[in-house]
Amino acid sequence: MKFQIPRLLVLIFGLFMIFQYFVPHESSEWIYEFLLDWIYIIGIFALALGIWSLYRVSVDKIRTRKPNWPYAYVTLLGLFTMILFGFTSRSGDSWGWYFVFVITVMLTMGMIIQTMITKGSAGLYAGLAGLFFVSSILIGIFDDAWAFHFMTAEGLQNSLFRAFFDYILIPILSTMFSLLAFFIASAAYRAFRARNVLASLLLIAALIVMLRFNPYVSYICGDFMARTSSWLMNVPNLAAQRAIVIGIGLGIVATALKVILGIERGYMGRG
């Protein structure tokens, strides 16, 4: 029961998706469109699952005093503040008590976490949490400089939400990305050594392609490098790509088939 029904679902929907490809008729088209829409919708529910997992793991870290546990607070802080920003936005020009509100909410969450993890004195933390919660509610009610927006996406226009995006997400993101410039160098240093035939081929090909950017090389041998590198990219590259693509295609097809036929069940645990 626990495994048969899922397997049946896989079989039915897998086969349907295969058949619908051959049926141009409207009815099949539209079932197809429905199914595709559904996947996204389920995904969003799953995201809630994910957030929950993130929250639990962080709280756990704090409770069990795992190494680096204080940083878990940073994660949680970022999480809750961003969500809060995402659902609130300023009505007028002034923020009013908004920041106080944010702080009280954060304190509430903090206290809730404390109540969850504390050994003794849970009551005290719970009380504090309640206190902060009430005060935040009060601010929410009486301060009309800003408002909650559950209905419309105004939260995404919240200038603080934007600021977090532009000044926290983007810088870290692009810096992480730019780490590649360093790693590509260290990787080249470590790996491009003529240990054996394969390594040497790797090395030589890489050298040719990289040398083409060196202005002094073009003094010596004109655009020979440029031509060779583009030949490399056009001919052997094309061939290898095609071979790999065909292989991957087959692998995917075979795996998909095994999944549909219930031969490969690793994804359900029962390997």
Place this chain on the structure above:
Amino acid sequence: MADLGIIVSLVIIFGGLVALFVRSIQAREVDRRIIFLFIFIAVAAPILFPFTFSETATEVVKGVFDKIESLPEGSKVLISFDFDPAMAPEVQPMANAISRHSLEKGHKIIFMSLWATGQALLTHSLANYILPGFPEKQDGIDYVNIGYKAGNEGVLNVIITDFRKMFPTDVNSVLLDSIEVFNGVNSAKDVDLVIAIGGGKPGPKEWVLFIGDPGNIPIGFGVAAVVAPQLYPYYPAQVIGILGGVKGAAEYESELQKTHPRFRDMDTPGLRMMGPQTLAHVVILSFIVIGNVVFFRSRRREKKA
């Protein structure tokens, strides 16, 4: 000041590399942090103290340059901006360089775009990068912007027989017949040179297939580095030259500065971008060399031992 700075940093970089090379002969590995440091300096220095390696144009780039150089004054050049903001950083420099060059040589330029997003970029770059250098040039007499028309390759298919059928007017809805640039230009066949700048689809390839080959009109490419390899096979039979990525732009700009004193002090984004690129590449290459030296030396030691 800037020169001093760059000299110092170059000394640091190459001195360091030599030192590491010496160490490597004693088969001593380099700590990756040192590699990171070198990369950082190699990229940061040229940004801090802008300096440019003098590029020499490779044949492929020179093909375009010489063509524009050799065309008689007043010949018709069609430049197509087939790219979007995402691709712009890479191809904008060459677009500017080529346009300026043609204006300088007194050619009559027809600007157009096969990409909906291209028209805005085109108008913007005309206003901000290309024209400011040439106050004397007038719209309609020295250049004209006929903008974007939907239809991808279809557009090309039509203008090879008749411009006016596809572009009755320019962007300011002036009839083409009343535009001096279009005197004697009925179809793309009457253009002396086509420059296709882009890298997507429709792009350079389409220009060759639908305009260059059927009308045997000389065509030059300015393309993103990624697609350059796929276009090399067209050179030199079907294409007079190709500018590939920042590198191509840099080469063109340096060539421009060599031959035209007027451009000595123009902004050269391509060359500026090449500074860090070149240095970083040199550093990486030398580290590969060092790595191999280390490898072979240590292997010999093992053999001895």
Place this chain on the structure above:
Amino acid sequence: MRYWCRIAPLLLLLFSVSPFAQTDAPELPDTASTDLAPPAPVSMLRAHDTDDDHGHSITLEWELSPDDGAGQNSVVTYEVFRWVPSVMDILDTLRSRLSIVNSEIREADGVTSEMKERRVSLQTRLKELLGQLPEIHEQYPNDGEWHQVGNVGSRNTRYVNSGSKDTESSGFIPDFTGFYYRVDAVTVDSSIRAVSKIVGPVQSYGQWFNTGRYPVLFAVLIFGFLTLGFVIKAKKGAKLYVRPLTGIEEVNDAIGRATEMGKPILYVLGLGTADMIATIASFTILGRVAKRVAEHRTRLIVPTYDPIVMSVAQEVVKSSYLDAGQADAYDDDIVFFVTQAQFAYVAAVNGIMLRELPATNVYMGKFYAESLILAETGALAGSIQIAGTDEIAQIPFFIVACDYTLIGEELYAASAYLGREPILLGSLKAQDYAKAAVITLALAGLVAANFGWTTFTDLFIVAN
């Protein structure tokens, strides 16, 4: 007087139209507009439902006009016309009103019942009119007119008039309705044209099988039977050889090593979502790894990028632990969600690598730009690294930075290797036969291409 009342609006109309008329047809160079004789019309005009589609589309085919490319060579375009009953205008007004109502409802804070009623009534009206369309078309040619539906350049002998299937869009073309078409051969001067014979009535309808996709169907059947055949064969206990795959052999030793060193094992499923086959293959491998890890009582760390992947991975690991008889050792935090942002995920995994210093990092699944960051950090942490991805652009980086890399298809073979189950090995065999088929077909096609036997190469053309 009444005469003038009648004529005035006409004149007005005329004047108001004329400027547009000008911009429509700009004055052409004298070469074009001099004494054009009307061209000969197209011949053999045929119209039929477009094959292999969902309906709502009619295909027209004809023979070139003698004056296209030959003769006086004056034809520049062919304009395709369809006879449209006057009801269509009513339909369009209905549709526009419907869209207005919808937009009103969109703007309005609260949707009033009045709006809903209006919309419902409009919709019902639309529906019944659409229902009548077939009969209305039968009364051709009474109260209707020819509308241009499209045009193609000269030298073309085919036009597909495909409409939308959405009844509320103005491009809607109803199925099972008799349409009438004609094609005009038009010269540079669009007033000089030749009208073709009228074809019709022709109906559009959806097909139940796309004949253009036979090649795929054959491929499906052949491949399916191959796989099944070998699986059955393998079940019967036939001995199947598989060549060693270093990357995979290594996994077992790696787990052992981790146990000795008392260090954890990091398993990265990549950025793929659960719907990517690479990820599914990775699940299977994770299952194997988790089982061995459980047997060795080593620690396993599985940070995930996608929540659904997380839930699946939890299932996988959990049941592997059960199979290994280590249910008590299982903990839901072995598999955890990090975040759904590429580089935030990378940052977190980097941190884990440098703090937990895992003995082995296994990267299996879909990887993008982050591949090198992960692999280099892993190397920095001094872990043995085993990678496998089908993202071709990233394979080089793994090859460079990892100790063992599964290239493309090897990733899919890996699960079979780890399991050593005859069934899975059987399917490997099928894959190999398919590859052999590719090679032979390619060779045959090569010969065909070189001798120009298009009949063979055409077999591989798939209609989309």
Place this chain on the structure above:
Amino acid sequence: MKRTTYIMMAVVFGLFVLSWIYKGISLQSNNDHYILDGFLVTFSAFLTLAVLSFLYTDNPFYKFAEHLFVGVSAAFWMCLGFWTTIVQNLIPRLSEGVSGFFKVPYLPGPYNFFFFIPVILGIMLLMRLSPKGGWISRWPLAWIIGTTAGLNFIRYLRSDFIKQISSTFVPLLGGGQHEWQGIGHFFSNFDLSASGQFVALVANWVIFLGVFCGLVYFFFSKEHTGTFGRASRVGIWILMITFGASFGYTVMGRISLLVGRITFLFRDWLGLVS
């Protein structure tokens, strides 16, 4: 933590404040909330450096940046997902009232009730949070995997299999612009330029053999010995050449990324370059 760490932190904090003041003053002229902006620019610069410091070794600043990044990004995706998927795709299909509440256009359709199925599946997925009903969550997972498996099966069989086979049909005796006109013609106008017939032919041959050997390398159920083994070795060679080339090719792009970041530090933060 060690004393040095505290000292480090103090120093960094001091520098942070200094830069904040500096930025604030420099921004004062051209905008009115220069204090906030000064802080934000400084903060993003700090984060940038924190991430870069990871290159030296793991450290508190990197840990801070990392954990902050994780939290904020997760929240960002949640908010985005909530609006784009639930509110814009699901709600309008579910009920008029709710979509009115969320101010999104209700998309009336005869079959909208079908959209309750994914909702139910989604809720089933959430069941795994309950200790007992965890097994139910397998159904939606199975559903997703089944559907997409079928989808991919067809997609790849078509595009990666059949299409690729047909694209290996290259004319080995030249074609297109290099029509084979007999051996004499071939040698009489023999040129080595990139567009010459010879090069084109070599290319075709290399492509064909490359694909062939590459595929041979991927054979699992046959021992790679003898001719077969040689072919597979050639295959792996070609693969390696390819990988080397594409590695070298990406370097340029990666450097550009770093240029972007460093430009940010020097221009937007320190204002050293214009």
